[in-house]
Amino acid sequence: xxxxxxxxxxxxxxxxxxxxxxxxxxxxxxxxxxxxxxxxxxxxxxxxxxxxxxxxxxxxxxxxxxxxxxxxxxxxxxxxxxxxxxxxxxxxxxxxxxxxxxxxxxxxxxxxxxxxxxxxxxxxxxxxxxxxxxxxxxxxxxxxxxxxxxxxxxxxxxxxxxxxxxxxxxxxxxxxxxxxxxxxxxxxxxxxxxxxxxxxxxxxxxxxxxxxxxxxxxxxxxxxxxxxxxxxxxxxxxxxxxxxxxxxxxxxxxxxxxxxxxxxxxxxxxxxxxxxxxxxxxxxxxxxxxxxxxxxxxxxxxxxxxxxxxxxxxxxxxxxxxxxxx
Amino acid sequence: xxxxxxxxxxxxxxxxxxxxxxxxxxxxxxxxxxxxxxxxxxxxxxxxxxxxxxxxxxxxxxxxxxxxxxxxxxxxxxxxxxxxxxxxxxxxxxxxxxxxxxxxxxxxxxxxxxxxxxxxxxxxxxxxxxxxxxxxxxxxxxxxxxxxxxxxxxxxxxxxxxxxxxxxxxxxxxxxxxxxxxxxxxxxxxxxxxxxxxxxxxxxxxxxxxxxxxxxxxxxxxxxxxxxxxxxxxxxxxxxxxxxxxxxxxxxxxxxxxxxxxxxxxxxxxxxxxxxxxxxxxxxxxxxxxxxxxxxxxxxxxxxxxxxxxxxxxxxxxxxxxxxxxxxxxxxxxxxxxxxxxxxxxxxxxxxxxxxxxxxxxxxxxxxxxxxxxxxxxxxxxxxxxxxxxxxxxxxxxxxxxxxxxxxxxxxxxxxxxxxxxxxxxxxxxxxxxxxxxxxxxxxxxxxx
Numbered sequence: 001x002x003x004x005x006x007x008x009x010x011x012x013x014x015x016x017x018x019x020x021x022x023x024x025x026x027x028x029x030x031x032x033x034x035x036x037x038x039x040x041x042x043x044x045x046x047x048x049x050x051x052x053x054x055x056x057x058x059x060x061x062x063x064x065x066x067x068x069x070x071x072x073x074x075x076x077x078x079x080x081x082x083x084x085x086x087x088x089x090x091x092x093x094x095x096x097x098x099x100x101x102x103x104x105x106x107x108x109x110x111x112x113x114x115x116x117x118x119x120x121x122x123x124x125x126x127x128x129x130x131x132x133x134x135x136x137x138x139x140x141x142x143x144x145x146x147x148x149x150x151x152x153x154x155x156x157x158x159x160x161x162x163x164x165x166x167x168x169x170x171x172x173x174x175x176x177x178x179x180x181x182x183x184x185x186x187x188x189x190x191x192x193x194x195x196x197x198x199x200x201x202x203x204x205x206x207x208x209x210x211x212x213x214x215x216x217x218x219x220x221x222x223x224x225x226x227x228x229x230x231x232x233x234x235x236x237x238x239x240x241x242x243x244x245x246x247x248x249x250x251x252x253x254x255x256x257x258x259x260x261x262x263x264x265x266x267x268x269x270x271x272x273x274x275x276x277x278x279x280x281x282x283x284x285x286x287x288x289x290x291x292x293x294x295x296x297x298x299x300x301x302x303x304x305x306x307x308x309x310x311x312x313x314x315x316x317x318x319x320x321x322x323x324x325x326x
Numbered sequence: 327x328x329x330x331x332x333x334x335x336x337x338x339x340x341x342x343x344x345x346x347x348x349x350x351x352x353x354x355x356x357x358x359x360x361x362x363x364x365x366x367x368x369x370x371x372x373x374x375x376x377x378x379x380x381x382x383x384x385x386x387x388x389x390x391x392x393x394x395x396x397x398x399x400x401x402x403x404x405x406x407x408x409x410x411x412x413x414x415x416x417x418x419x420x421x422x423x424x425x426x427x428x429x430x431x432x433x434x435x436x437x438x439x440x441x442x443x444x445x446x447x448x449x450x451x452x453x454x455x456x457x458x459x460x461x462x463x464x465x466x467x468x469x470x471x472x473x474x475x476x477x478x479x480x481x482x483x484x485x486x487x488x489x490x491x492x493x494x495x496x497x498x499x500x501x502x503x504x505x506x507x508x509x510x511x512x513x514x515x516x517x518x519x520x521x522x523x524x525x526x527x528x529x530x531x532x533x534x535x536x537x538x539x540x541x542x543x544x545x546x547x548x549x550x551x552x553x554x555x556x557x558x559x560x561x562x563x564x565x566x567x568x569x570x571x572x573x574x575x576x577x578x579x580x581x582x583x584x585x586x587x588x589x590x591x592x593x594x595x596x597x598x599x600x601x602x603x604x605x606x607x608x609x610x611x612x613x614x615x616x617x618x619x620x621x622x623x624x625x626x627x628x629x630x631x632x633x634x635x636x637x638x639x640x641x642x643x644x645x646x647x648x649x650x651x652x653x654x655x656x657x658x659x660x661x662x663x664x665x666x667x668x669x670x671x672x673x674x675x676x677x678x679x680x681x682x683x684x685x686x687x688x689x690x691x692x693x694x695x696x697x698x699x700x701x702x703x704x705x706x707x708x709x710x711x712x713x714x715x716x717x718x719x720x721x722x723x724x725x726x727x728x729x730x731x732x733x734x735x736x737x738x739x740x741x742x743x744x745x746x747x748x749x750x751x752x753x754x755x756x757x758x759x760x761x762x763x764x765x766x767x768x769x770x771x772x773x774x775x
Contacts, residue, residue: 090770094766094770095763095766096742096767159600160596160597160600161593161597162592162593162594162596162597162616163593165593182596184596184599184600186600187596187599187600187752188596189752269537273536273537273539274745275539275540275745275748275749276745276748276749276752287738287741288738290737291736291737291738291741291771292737293738
């Protein structure tokens, strides 16, 4: 459209200014009314009065979309008719979506395991060296890099050139030095999912390490001392003393990684866009949206949500336990 | 004191809110600035062009504006189809001139609603000259049918004025390497021995293109199918009426697999799949050359030149192309894969008619092609660039201009189609399974789109 629409700017300004003003008005006017009530009534009504805006926002921006998604998942594409479980049936029977389910399972298992396991091992190891902070920085560096940038970096690393020519991809150059033929990492069905998960692990290990390391520092040295006096060797200390003490942290980090694995999108989208059997649930949901199959996309979203709920429950329980311990 | 303040501020808040709501109410009314009235001096045009293309359009308009006294108001709008659809639905102003929609269903619906005015009306007595000057493939429905929404022909009338065109499926080669004559048939092409010219393999290919990977392969198979099984099969296939597992489409896939077989394609399947389309032709210019031929559209020379700045590659002397060879069915040799730019008239005003007539004129289109980078829609233009001179002869030989299949399929079909080409290149043994899967996607995609 020609130029800037003044009407739209005014609407935007109103949205920015009017909402806080309306909230302010609500509080001032409401408080004036509540002040005139009896003391007992005030004590009963005030918490609800103050919580109401937050509950209202959460309802409008979180509960409503959630319910709406569930509703849309049972409706046809034009949102004009109920079609029962067709969208779910599609999701659990169509070969493409089944591939994405399988891959998401691979991500759940391998991404979570390696990110947490490597995070734990590195945290324990760097705890024992003098240049700890330096090593930690190196491991943590990939974390702040956006997944898109990381994917592009690794696309270069996995680059493939015809055998017999100069290999510009680092991995294939190394294979060349070893006298082996280059591998098309992102195309070959036996390596592509592993390659993508590896990039995910690369970006997540640093995060796991930092959290676990912080918790490791909280273990009192007296406990370790006592174990050593009792004759435990270092492996036994790690296995029987440190790991059990770290277990609550590992659970929290692990569930966070599980949720990340389920939500994986950017790495797959940038590196393969789901080609050669690398689709995951989130990229599948995105392509359904892109193809205007709103019902199917909603069904994928609902499945994803249901899969995440138990993990959220575990995480919240864990937080509550920690609160109680304090 | 605090109470007074509180009361005063609350009154202030209420006042402010009231004022804001008033502004909001007023703001809602403003807005649409799109269209124009029945003016004889002003015409509004929406185009998707920017940069060099927009500059070329302005160059074309300059003589028109000064001689006709009509002022052309250009808006670059890359969402014009959606906005015009909204305008038609709401009955609000439309631009006087903008491209027609590409979706065939939308073309028919807009025509039936009277939103698009026929080119016959716009050009009046100039119409017959337009038809005889323009490439026939752009104005004539295959087999003399009265409908071809892919070129804006509905009920025997034309709704899209053709102004530019491009042809695809050209076979590029390094002139210093391939010194033979252009093969007439696909079998002759396959029979060429690359080592005779010192090259490793017959073809180069590069199907990688980020999230759109596979489209270069789809261009190749499109060009095979339209010449092998004809325009009817091709169009039915684009429209979802021809199954992927049908003998014709399967034959197309099998023929495509010959182009990317380990024996024929440089570096084998992995190289074709992991090479970006822009770099696909590079081995042609290496010593020794990796391949003889690359199939691609008219835009590819800039990639050659960019990748080998030191060679100072010149079109016509260092590299050239020949048209896609016949697939052995001579009655389909006139099918050419390409695309076009068009103008449709949405408001029948004297100024809009004048501009439409001017755009259909040789004078206008010559300025256009002088700026480079495209073919005009008129047959008798002069090209200085050897690439476009040659491409013009391909366009002139075309009986039917057939659009690129994937671009006119529902988007989930398009994605599955592109990825299937990558998968069969990777593993030719999976062809039957891939085609069966494509049938499944086709049944779902066309049913709901």
